[in-house]
Amino acid sequence: MSFATWKKAYSAMFLLKLLSRNAFRHRLRTLLTILGITVAILAFGLLQTVVSAWYAGVNASSAARLISRNSISLIFSLPISYQERIRRIEGVSSVSYANWFGGVYINEKNFFPNFAIEPQGYLALYPEFVLEPSQKQAFISDRKGCVIGRKLAERFGWKIGDGLTLKGTIFPGNWEFVVRAIYTGADKSTDESQFFFHWDYLNESLKKTMPRRADQTGIYLIGLTNPQAAAEVSMAVDATFKNSLAETLTETEKAFQLSFVSMTEAIVIAIRIVSFVVIIIIMVVVANTMAMTARERIGEYAIFKAMGFQWYHVAGMIFGESLFISITGGGLGILLTFPVAHKFGEVMGQFFPIFQVESSTLYMDMFFCLIVGVIAGVFPAMRAIKINVADGLRRIG
Numbered sequence: 001m002s003f004a005t006w007k008k009a010y011s012a013m014f015l016l017k018l019l020s021r022n023a024f025r026h027r028l029r030t031l032l033t034i035l036g037i038t039v040a041i042l043a044f045g046l047l048q049t050v051v052s053a054w055y056a057g058v059n060a061s062s063a064a065r066l067i068s069r070n071s072i073s074l075i076f077s078l079p080i081s082y083q084e085r086i087r088r089i090e091g092v093s094s095v096s097y098a099n100w101f102g103g104v105y106i107n108e109k110n111f112f113p114n115f116a117i118e119p120q121g122y123l124a125l126y127p128e129f130v131l132e133p134s135q136k137q138a139f140i141s142d143r144k145g146c147v148i149g150r151k152l153a154e155r156f157g158w159k160i161g162d163g164l165t166l167k168g169t170i171f172p173g174n175w176e177f178v179v180r181a182i183y184t185g186a187d188k189s190t191d192e193s194q195f196f197f198h199w200d201y202l203n204e205s206l207k208k209t210m211p212r213r214a215d216q217t218g219i220y221l222i223g224l225t226n227p228q229a230a231a232e233v234s235m236a237v238d239a240t241f242k243n244s245l246a247e248t249l250t251e252t253e254k255a256f257q258l259s260f261v262s263m264t265e266a267i268v269i270a271i272r273i274v275s276f277v278v279i280i281i282i283m284v285v286v287a288n289t290m291a292m293t294a295r296e297r298i299g300e301y302a303i304f305k306a307m308g309f310q311w312y313h314v315a316g317m318i319f320g321e322s323l324f325i326s327i328t329g330g331g332l333g334i335l336l337t338f339p340v341a342h343k344f345g346e347v348m349g350q351f352f353p354i355f356q357v358e359s360s361t362l363y364m365d366m367f368f369c370l371i372v373g374v375i376a377g378v379f380p381a382m383r384a385i386k387i388n389v390a391d392g393l394r395r396i397g
Helices: 003-054 082-087 119-125 133-141 152-155 199-209 229-238 253-296 299-308 311-347 357-384 389-395
Strands: 065-070 092-098 114-117 145-149 163-168 172-187 195-198 220-225 248-252
Touching: 003 253, 003 311, 003 357, 065 195, 065 229, 065 253, 065 299, 082 092, 082 220, 082 229, 092 199, 114 199, 114 220, 119 133, 119 195, 119 299, 119 311, 133 172, 163 248, 172 199, 220 299, 229 248, 248 253, 253 311, 253 357, 311 357
Parallel strands: 114 195, 145 172
Antiparallel strands: 065 220, 065 248, 092 114, 092 220, 145 195, 163 172
Protein backbone atom coordinates (compact mmCIF):
# COMPACT_ATOMS: atom_id res chain seq x y z
CA MET A 1 0.00 0.00 0.00
CA SER A 2 1.43 3.36 -1.05
CA PHE A 3 1.75 6.28 1.36
CA ALA A 4 -0.95 8.25 -0.49
CA THR A 5 -3.42 5.34 -0.28
CA TRP A 6 -2.59 4.82 3.40
CA LYS A 7 -3.10 8.51 4.06
CA LYS A 8 -6.54 8.50 2.37
CA ALA A 9 -7.60 5.41 4.32
CA TYR A 10 -6.42 6.95 7.59
CA SER A 11 -8.26 10.19 6.80
CA ALA A 12 -11.47 8.29 6.07
CA MET A 13 -11.17 6.33 9.32
CA PHE A 14 -10.46 9.51 11.28
CA LEU A 15 -13.49 11.23 9.72
CA LEU A 16 -15.73 8.25 10.50
CA LYS A 17 -14.45 8.21 14.09
CA LEU A 18 -15.10 11.95 14.43
CA LEU A 19 -18.65 11.62 13.06
CA SER A 20 -19.45 8.68 15.33
CA ARG A 21 -18.19 10.51 18.41
CA ASN A 22 -20.17 13.62 17.53
CA ALA A 23 -23.27 11.56 16.80
CA PHE A 24 -23.08 9.73 20.13
CA ARG A 25 -22.38 12.78 22.25
CA HIS A 26 -25.99 12.38 23.44
CA ARG A 27 -26.17 8.62 23.37
CA LEU A 28 -29.77 8.08 24.39
CA ARG A 29 -31.12 10.57 21.88
CA THR A 30 -28.98 9.18 19.09
CA LEU A 31 -29.80 5.54 19.91
CA LEU A 32 -33.53 6.33 19.97
CA THR A 33 -33.23 8.13 16.63
CA ILE A 34 -31.33 5.19 15.09
CA LEU A 35 -33.95 2.81 16.51
CA GLY A 36 -36.70 4.92 14.95
CA ILE A 37 -35.00 4.84 11.56
CA THR A 38 -34.45 1.08 11.86
CA VAL A 39 -38.12 0.46 12.61
CA ALA A 40 -39.21 2.82 9.81
CA ILE A 41 -37.00 1.19 7.17
CA LEU A 42 -38.04 -2.26 8.38
CA ALA A 43 -41.72 -1.30 8.17
CA PHE A 44 -41.24 0.26 4.74
CA GLY A 45 -39.45 -2.84 3.46
CA LEU A 46 -42.13 -5.20 4.78
CA LEU A 47 -44.99 -3.12 3.39
CA GLN A 48 -43.34 -2.94 -0.03
CA THR A 49 -42.74 -6.70 0.08
CA VAL A 50 -46.45 -7.23 0.81
CA VAL A 51 -47.25 -5.18 -2.31
CA SER A 52 -44.75 -7.24 -4.34
CA ALA A 53 -46.33 -10.46 -3.02
CA TRP A 54 -49.74 -9.14 -4.08
CA TYR A 55 -48.45 -8.85 -7.64
CA ALA A 56 -46.45 -12.09 -7.57
CA GLY A 57 -48.93 -13.92 -9.82
CA VAL A 58 -48.90 -11.05 -12.30
CA ASN A 59 -45.10 -10.91 -12.45
CA ALA A 60 -44.85 -14.68 -12.90
CA SER A 61 -47.27 -14.69 -15.85
CA SER A 62 -46.07 -15.91 -19.22
CA ALA A 63 -46.44 -13.89 -22.41
CA ALA A 64 -46.90 -17.14 -24.34
CA ARG A 65 -50.16 -18.11 -22.61
CA LEU A 66 -53.74 -16.88 -22.94
CA ILE A 67 -56.67 -17.48 -20.60
CA SER A 68 -60.19 -17.84 -21.99
CA ARG A 69 -63.19 -17.70 -19.67
CA ASN A 70 -66.92 -17.08 -19.83
CA SER A 71 -67.53 -13.47 -20.91
CA ILE A 72 -70.23 -12.95 -18.27
CA SER A 73 -68.19 -13.96 -15.23
CA LEU A 74 -65.57 -16.39 -14.08
CA ILE A 75 -68.18 -18.23 -12.03
CA PHE A 76 -69.90 -19.37 -15.24
CA SER A 77 -68.38 -22.35 -17.00
CA LEU A 78 -67.59 -23.20 -20.63
CA PRO A 79 -68.42 -26.43 -22.54
CA ILE A 80 -65.57 -28.89 -22.82
CA SER A 81 -66.35 -29.17 -26.54
CA TYR A 82 -64.69 -25.78 -27.09
CA GLN A 83 -61.22 -27.33 -26.80
CA GLU A 84 -60.97 -28.72 -30.31
CA ARG A 85 -62.41 -25.59 -31.92
CA ILE A 86 -59.83 -23.44 -30.11
CA ARG A 87 -57.04 -25.81 -31.14
CA ARG A 88 -57.85 -25.24 -34.84
CA ILE A 89 -57.42 -21.45 -34.60
CA GLU A 90 -54.30 -20.11 -36.31
CA GLY A 91 -51.56 -19.16 -33.86
CA VAL A 92 -52.61 -21.68 -31.19
CA SER A 93 -49.94 -24.25 -30.34
CA SER A 94 -51.74 -26.13 -27.55
CA VAL A 95 -54.90 -26.02 -25.44
CA SER A 96 -55.67 -27.28 -21.97
CA TYR A 97 -58.31 -26.54 -19.37
CA ALA A 98 -58.75 -26.26 -15.62
CA ASN A 99 -61.44 -25.83 -13.03
CA TRP A 100 -61.20 -24.15 -9.65
CA PHE A 101 -62.18 -26.83 -7.13
CA GLY A 102 -62.19 -24.91 -3.86
CA GLY A 103 -61.80 -27.88 -1.53
CA VAL A 104 -60.43 -27.70 2.03
CA TYR A 105 -58.37 -30.16 4.03
CA ILE A 106 -60.10 -31.15 7.30
CA ASN A 107 -61.52 -27.64 7.89
CA GLU A 108 -61.67 -24.14 6.37
CA LYS A 109 -58.46 -23.07 8.13
CA ASN A 110 -56.46 -25.44 5.91
CA PHE A 111 -57.15 -23.61 2.67
CA PHE A 112 -54.88 -23.75 -0.37
CA PRO A 113 -55.38 -23.33 -4.14
CA ASN A 114 -56.63 -26.54 -5.73
CA PHE A 115 -57.57 -27.18 -9.36
CA ALA A 116 -58.99 -29.96 -11.51
CA ILE A 117 -56.82 -30.03 -14.65
CA GLU A 118 -56.29 -31.89 -17.89
CA PRO A 119 -52.89 -33.35 -16.87
CA GLN A 120 -50.70 -33.69 -19.95
CA GLY A 121 -51.61 -30.44 -21.70
CA TYR A 122 -51.65 -28.39 -18.50
CA LEU A 123 -48.22 -29.52 -17.29
CA ALA A 124 -46.80 -28.98 -20.77
CA LEU A 125 -48.06 -25.38 -20.71
CA TYR A 126 -46.47 -24.77 -17.30
CA PRO A 127 -42.81 -25.82 -17.51
CA GLU A 128 -42.14 -23.81 -14.33
CA PHE A 129 -43.70 -26.72 -12.41
CA VAL A 130 -40.75 -29.12 -12.29
CA LEU A 131 -41.58 -32.81 -11.68
CA GLU A 132 -39.51 -35.96 -11.76
CA PRO A 133 -40.47 -37.98 -14.89
CA SER A 134 -41.41 -41.06 -12.86
CA GLN A 135 -43.68 -39.03 -10.56
CA LYS A 136 -45.25 -37.23 -13.50
CA GLN A 137 -46.07 -40.53 -15.21
CA ALA A 138 -47.48 -41.95 -11.97
CA PHE A 139 -49.78 -38.95 -11.66
CA ILE A 140 -51.00 -39.19 -15.26
CA SER A 141 -51.68 -42.93 -14.89
CA ASP A 142 -53.68 -42.66 -11.64
CA ARG A 143 -57.17 -41.14 -11.97
CA LYS A 144 -57.21 -40.33 -8.23
CA GLY A 145 -53.63 -39.10 -8.24
CA CYS A 146 -52.69 -35.53 -7.36
CA VAL A 147 -49.70 -33.21 -7.74
CA ILE A 148 -48.79 -30.93 -4.86
CA GLY A 149 -46.25 -28.15 -4.44
CA ARG A 150 -43.16 -28.52 -2.27
CA LYS A 151 -44.32 -25.93 0.28
CA LEU A 152 -47.73 -27.57 0.54
CA ALA A 153 -46.09 -30.95 1.15
CA GLU A 154 -43.92 -29.46 3.90
CA ARG A 155 -46.90 -27.67 5.45
CA PHE A 156 -48.92 -30.85 5.98
CA GLY A 157 -46.11 -33.41 6.02
CA TRP A 158 -47.42 -35.19 2.91
CA LYS A 159 -45.21 -37.67 1.07
CA ILE A 160 -45.43 -39.63 -2.18
CA GLY A 161 -48.06 -42.35 -1.81
CA ASP A 162 -49.99 -40.69 1.02
CA GLY A 163 -53.77 -40.69 0.81
CA LEU A 164 -55.78 -37.60 1.71
CA THR A 165 -59.34 -36.33 1.56
CA LEU A 166 -60.56 -32.87 0.58
CA LYS A 167 -63.98 -31.57 1.56
CA GLY A 168 -65.71 -30.02 -1.42
CA THR A 169 -67.28 -26.56 -1.10
CA ILE A 170 -68.24 -25.76 -4.69
CA PHE A 171 -68.53 -29.49 -5.41
CA PRO A 172 -69.96 -31.05 -2.21
CA GLY A 173 -68.70 -34.34 -0.85
CA ASN A 174 -65.50 -35.96 0.37
CA TRP A 175 -62.95 -36.38 -2.42
CA GLU A 176 -60.17 -38.91 -1.96
CA PHE A 177 -56.72 -38.48 -3.54
CA VAL A 178 -53.30 -40.10 -3.54
CA VAL A 179 -50.13 -37.99 -3.68
CA ARG A 180 -48.32 -39.12 -6.82
CA ALA A 181 -46.00 -36.19 -7.48
CA ILE A 182 -44.45 -33.20 -5.68
CA TYR A 183 -43.37 -30.32 -7.89
CA THR A 184 -40.75 -27.65 -7.28
CA GLY A 185 -40.58 -24.22 -8.86
CA ALA A 186 -38.20 -23.53 -11.71
CA ASP A 187 -37.44 -20.17 -10.05
CA LYS A 188 -38.25 -18.24 -6.87
CA SER A 189 -41.35 -16.64 -8.38
CA THR A 190 -43.15 -20.00 -8.84
CA ASP A 191 -45.96 -20.72 -6.41
CA GLU A 192 -45.17 -24.03 -4.68
CA SER A 193 -48.35 -24.23 -2.62
CA GLN A 194 -50.88 -25.45 -5.21
CA PHE A 195 -52.77 -28.74 -5.58
CA PHE A 196 -53.72 -30.32 -8.92
CA PHE A 197 -55.78 -33.42 -9.74
CA HIS A 198 -57.51 -35.01 -12.75
CA TRP A 199 -60.43 -33.13 -14.27
CA ASP A 200 -61.78 -36.50 -15.45
CA TYR A 201 -62.09 -37.64 -11.82
CA LEU A 202 -64.24 -34.60 -11.04
CA ASN A 203 -66.27 -34.90 -14.24
CA GLU A 204 -67.08 -38.60 -13.79
CA SER A 205 -68.44 -37.90 -10.32
CA LEU A 206 -70.50 -34.97 -11.57
CA LYS A 207 -72.11 -37.12 -14.27
CA LYS A 208 -73.51 -39.31 -11.53
CA THR A 209 -74.45 -36.67 -8.95
CA MET A 210 -74.98 -33.40 -10.88
CA PRO A 211 -75.28 -34.12 -14.63
CA ARG A 212 -75.97 -30.48 -15.49
CA ARG A 213 -72.55 -29.47 -14.23
CA ALA A 214 -70.70 -32.22 -16.09
CA ASP A 215 -68.62 -31.70 -19.24
CA GLN A 216 -67.92 -28.09 -18.21
CA THR A 217 -64.68 -26.33 -17.36
CA GLY A 218 -63.83 -23.00 -15.77
CA ILE A 219 -61.08 -21.72 -18.06
CA TYR A 220 -59.12 -22.68 -21.15
CA LEU A 221 -55.36 -22.24 -21.20
CA ILE A 222 -54.03 -21.49 -24.66
CA GLY A 223 -50.41 -21.79 -25.73
CA LEU A 224 -49.23 -19.46 -28.51
CA THR A 225 -46.86 -20.19 -31.37
CA ASN A 226 -45.90 -16.50 -31.32
CA PRO A 227 -46.42 -14.37 -28.18
CA GLN A 228 -46.50 -11.23 -30.36
CA ALA A 229 -49.77 -12.44 -31.88
CA ALA A 230 -51.60 -12.60 -28.51
CA ALA A 231 -54.10 -9.87 -29.41
CA GLU A 232 -54.99 -11.41 -32.78
CA VAL A 233 -55.44 -14.90 -31.33
CA SER A 234 -57.55 -13.52 -28.46
CA MET A 235 -59.92 -11.81 -30.88
CA ALA A 236 -60.08 -14.93 -33.07
CA VAL A 237 -61.05 -17.11 -30.11
CA ASP A 238 -63.77 -14.71 -28.95
CA ALA A 239 -65.08 -14.34 -32.52
CA THR A 240 -65.36 -18.13 -32.83
CA PHE A 241 -67.85 -18.29 -29.98
CA LYS A 242 -69.64 -14.99 -30.57
CA ASN A 243 -73.45 -15.25 -30.23
CA SER A 244 -73.16 -18.72 -28.68
CA LEU A 245 -74.77 -19.69 -25.38
CA ALA A 246 -71.38 -19.33 -23.68
CA GLU A 247 -69.39 -16.48 -25.23
CA THR A 248 -65.74 -16.19 -24.23
CA LEU A 249 -63.46 -13.45 -22.99
CA THR A 250 -59.85 -14.21 -23.88
CA GLU A 251 -56.91 -12.24 -22.51
CA THR A 252 -53.26 -12.66 -21.68
CA GLU A 253 -52.39 -14.49 -18.50
CA LYS A 254 -51.02 -11.25 -17.05
CA ALA A 255 -54.27 -9.39 -17.73
CA PHE A 256 -56.21 -12.28 -16.21
CA GLN A 257 -54.13 -12.10 -13.02
CA LEU A 258 -54.42 -8.31 -12.90
CA SER A 259 -58.20 -8.61 -12.91
CA PHE A 260 -57.97 -10.28 -9.49
CA VAL A 261 -55.50 -7.73 -8.15
CA SER A 262 -57.75 -4.88 -9.29
CA MET A 263 -60.49 -6.15 -6.96
CA THR A 264 -58.27 -5.22 -4.02
CA GLU A 265 -56.53 -2.21 -5.58
CA ALA A 266 -57.74 0.13 -2.80
CA ILE A 267 -55.93 -2.01 -0.22
CA VAL A 268 -52.72 -1.98 -2.26
CA ILE A 269 -52.88 1.81 -2.64
CA ALA A 270 -53.47 2.21 1.11
CA ILE A 271 -50.43 0.03 1.90
CA ARG A 272 -48.26 2.08 -0.46
CA ILE A 273 -49.41 5.35 1.11
CA VAL A 274 -48.75 4.10 4.64
CA SER A 275 -45.24 2.96 3.67
CA PHE A 276 -44.34 6.43 2.39
CA VAL A 277 -45.98 8.16 5.37
CA VAL A 278 -43.68 6.13 7.64
CA ILE A 279 -40.65 7.52 5.79
CA ILE A 280 -41.94 11.11 6.03
CA ILE A 281 -42.52 10.76 9.78
CA ILE A 282 -39.03 9.43 10.46
CA MET A 283 -37.61 12.21 8.26
CA VAL A 284 -39.23 14.77 10.58
CA VAL A 285 -37.85 12.94 13.64
CA VAL A 286 -34.28 12.92 12.29
CA ALA A 287 -34.58 16.58 11.23
CA ASN A 288 -35.65 17.49 14.76
CA THR A 289 -32.68 15.57 16.19
CA MET A 290 -30.24 17.37 13.91
CA ALA A 291 -31.84 20.75 14.65
CA MET A 292 -31.34 20.16 18.38
CA THR A 293 -27.75 19.07 17.76
CA ALA A 294 -26.97 22.14 15.66
CA ARG A 295 -28.58 24.47 18.20
CA GLU A 296 -26.46 23.01 21.01
CA ARG A 297 -23.23 23.40 19.03
CA ILE A 298 -23.61 26.91 17.66
CA GLY A 299 -20.71 28.02 19.85
CA GLU A 300 -18.50 25.22 18.49
CA TYR A 301 -19.30 26.13 14.90
CA ALA A 302 -18.45 29.77 15.65
CA ILE A 303 -15.06 28.69 17.02
CA PHE A 304 -14.43 26.65 13.85
CA LYS A 305 -15.16 29.72 11.75
CA ALA A 306 -12.89 31.86 13.93
CA MET A 307 -10.09 29.33 13.37
CA GLY A 308 -10.42 29.70 9.60
CA PHE A 309 -12.68 26.76 8.70
CA GLN A 310 -14.92 27.51 5.73
CA TRP A 311 -18.70 27.16 5.53
CA TYR A 312 -18.43 23.85 3.71
CA HIS A 313 -16.42 22.35 6.56
CA VAL A 314 -19.21 23.19 9.00
CA ALA A 315 -21.89 21.96 6.59
CA GLY A 316 -19.90 18.79 5.99
CA MET A 317 -19.85 17.97 9.72
CA ILE A 318 -23.60 18.45 10.04
CA PHE A 319 -24.47 16.50 6.90
CA GLY A 320 -21.93 13.81 7.79
CA GLU A 321 -23.45 13.33 11.23
CA SER A 322 -26.98 13.27 9.80
CA LEU A 323 -26.00 10.71 7.16
CA PHE A 324 -24.11 8.63 9.73
CA ILE A 325 -27.25 8.34 11.89
CA SER A 326 -29.63 7.66 8.98
CA ILE A 327 -27.34 5.14 7.26
CA THR A 328 -26.65 3.30 10.52
CA GLY A 329 -30.35 3.02 11.31
CA GLY A 330 -31.22 2.22 7.70
CA GLY A 331 -28.54 -0.46 7.46
CA LEU A 332 -29.88 -2.19 10.56
CA GLY A 333 -33.41 -1.94 9.15
CA ILE A 334 -32.35 -3.52 5.86
CA LEU A 335 -30.52 -6.36 7.64
CA LEU A 336 -33.54 -7.08 9.82
CA THR A 337 -35.90 -7.06 6.82
CA PHE A 338 -34.73 -10.47 5.61
CA PRO A 339 -35.31 -12.57 8.77
CA VAL A 340 -38.53 -10.72 9.62
CA ALA A 341 -39.85 -11.15 6.04
CA HIS A 342 -38.92 -14.84 6.13
CA LYS A 343 -40.83 -15.35 9.39
CA PHE A 344 -43.77 -13.30 8.12
CA GLY A 345 -43.84 -15.40 4.94
CA GLU A 346 -43.97 -18.61 7.00
CA VAL A 347 -46.86 -17.35 9.14
CA MET A 348 -48.80 -15.82 6.23
CA GLY A 349 -47.87 -18.39 3.60
CA GLN A 350 -51.53 -19.32 3.17
CA PHE A 351 -52.23 -15.84 1.78
CA PHE A 352 -48.80 -14.96 0.33
CA PRO A 353 -47.25 -18.14 -1.14
CA ILE A 354 -44.47 -16.03 -2.68
CA PHE A 355 -43.09 -13.59 -0.11
CA GLN A 356 -39.59 -12.43 -0.98
CA VAL A 357 -37.76 -9.15 -0.54
CA GLU A 358 -37.23 -7.72 -4.02
CA SER A 359 -34.00 -5.97 -5.00
CA SER A 360 -36.07 -2.90 -5.95
CA THR A 361 -37.25 -2.71 -2.31
CA LEU A 362 -33.65 -2.71 -1.09
CA TYR A 363 -32.75 0.05 -3.56
CA MET A 364 -35.65 2.15 -2.27
CA ASP A 365 -34.55 1.51 1.32
CA MET A 366 -31.03 2.76 0.57
CA PHE A 367 -32.33 5.72 -1.42
CA PHE A 368 -34.60 6.85 1.42
CA CYS A 369 -31.79 6.43 3.95
CA LEU A 370 -29.75 8.94 1.97
CA ILE A 371 -32.71 11.26 1.38
CA VAL A 372 -33.60 11.30 5.09
CA GLY A 373 -30.00 12.05 6.04
CA VAL A 374 -29.60 14.85 3.50
CA ILE A 375 -32.95 16.58 4.07
CA ALA A 376 -32.62 16.32 7.87
CA GLY A 377 -29.29 18.16 7.68
CA VAL A 378 -30.34 20.97 5.31
CA PHE A 379 -31.92 23.46 7.72
CA PRO A 380 -29.47 22.92 10.62
CA ALA A 381 -26.58 23.36 8.17
CA MET A 382 -28.08 26.58 6.77
CA ARG A 383 -28.50 27.95 10.26
CA ALA A 384 -24.95 27.07 11.28
CA ILE A 385 -23.49 28.59 8.09
CA LYS A 386 -25.32 31.89 8.54
CA ILE A 387 -24.42 32.37 12.21
CA ASN A 388 -22.05 35.28 12.89
CA VAL A 389 -18.86 34.38 14.75
CA ALA A 390 -19.43 36.99 17.43
CA ASP A 391 -23.06 35.98 17.93
CA GLY A 392 -22.12 32.33 18.04
CA LEU A 393 -19.47 32.86 20.71
CA ARG A 394 -22.05 34.60 22.91
CA ARG A 395 -24.19 31.44 22.92
CA ILE A 396 -24.00 29.14 25.92
CA GLY A 397 -24.84 25.40 25.59
